[in-house]
Amino acid sequence: MEGSQSQSQNNTSAGKGKLYIIGIGPGSVPQMTIAARDVLMNSDYIVGNGTYLDQITELIDKQEIIRSAMGKEVDRAVKAVQLAKDKIVSMISGGDANIYGMAGLVLEVAEHEGLDVDIEVLPGVTAITAAASVLGAPIVNDFAVISLSDLLTPWEVIEKRLHAAASADFVISLYNPKSRQRKSNFSQAIDIIKKYKNGSVPVGLVKNALRTADQDYVVTTLDEVMNYNDWVDMSTTILIANNESRIWKSNNRERIITPRGYQRKYDY
């Protein structure tokens, strides 16, 4: 149709090389997509930081590895784009490649470098839905995702988004709740959300969702969540449910259920 483009038209531009930007999922190979695994195993180069490379060691055989420290994202992206002129290069991102992932930066660098490189983004399971799976069914309705990191977004913008999301009773997922420099962002965010949502609203805190050995989580409420303040760290995913949500206790396990609708369509 007019204005639309099929994917097959777009894979003809490159030379021999190709750059994949790959979301590797929550951090264990079984939770990666089959496509992501296959591309990684057939890459000439895999580029990523140590944390994510450590999550895919079982897939590494003959590929050359370019390991980069946090904070060197631009250098890494430039290197990946240049190599992809004539090599198969996979740049890895935790979770999904879009959601606070590498896709944006890599496309910005490719645009800036003006290189004729074929780029394909492969999605992955994001930390949000990995955490939601551990908690049961907390986000079956409309939701908003907000990073509390004010390194790249001014705190006033973050506050505005917290007010907006809480006032319209979105399920809210908070990323990057804490860092060494910003210990109070999490408590400030909870204070804002409590202005709008009931204190009984379920809250789930999840660390290392679906990473086999390290997963841990808490189910609590908005009124009680600050009791776990010391437990929350930079890598914790926070899910604050909506005013219709409830906690279901079964088999010594607590889970969060958010109903799909306000009026129940179903009788049973």
Added chain:
Amino acid sequence: MEGSQSQSQNNTSAGKGKLYIIGIGPGSVPQMTIAARDVLMNSDYIVGNGTYLDQITELIDKQEIIRSAMGKEVDRAVKAVQLAKDKIVSMISGGDANIYGMAGLVLEVAEHEGLDVDIEVLPGVTAITAAASVLGAPIVNDFAVISLSDLLTPWEVIEKRLHAAASADFVISLYNPKSRQRKSNFSQAIDIIKKYKNGSVPVGLVKNALRTADQDYVVTTLDEVMNYNDWVDMSTTILIANNESRIWKSNNRERIITPRGYQRKYDY
């Protein structure tokens, strides 16, 4: 720690059976997680509607299939929970199991039936990030997801969420933009969003993201998107970027780039 529960403590409750609620991803087996594929191949029963079962036919061998029509979700969930008392049952959901998926309903049914069934949710790649991958990097910053279906949520609540998300300049993903009964919801939503976001803000429309044969998409702007109104259908995923986003044209392909931050941290 106090209040937390490890996953390993929670797998001891069931009899022989188990119920998996599985997000099968955007609709082709390569975009499914390895864990989801493995569980499906080793299930006694697979329960789902025809659309999703058709997407996994290559994985079906000896499993018994319970095919259910749309609108029979409750019956299907009750059946799945009952079978899982002593069988391995996989209930499939398109995209992710949480995001407008089956996890909520199945947990509600399990709660209501009061059965001692072991339930595990396996996440999948949601349509949002599948669509984002096709479009490039549209959601690298905070975002909100809103279903325009007013079958289960009153239209006033949906409108309130549209105002909230647009006024705080979230990237916005719209689900269920149209149905036979509700042709005007999409245009009403765009009208609301245009009150807050610039007309030049990039908009991506994606059909059948990452389904090999059927994928199609459009990159346009908020000012122009209603030119594609007739093209948008119930299965189209809509991504409306933020005021910092731009369209990048390269190799005869248009993509959307949303920068991670307002202030550029990087020089190049």
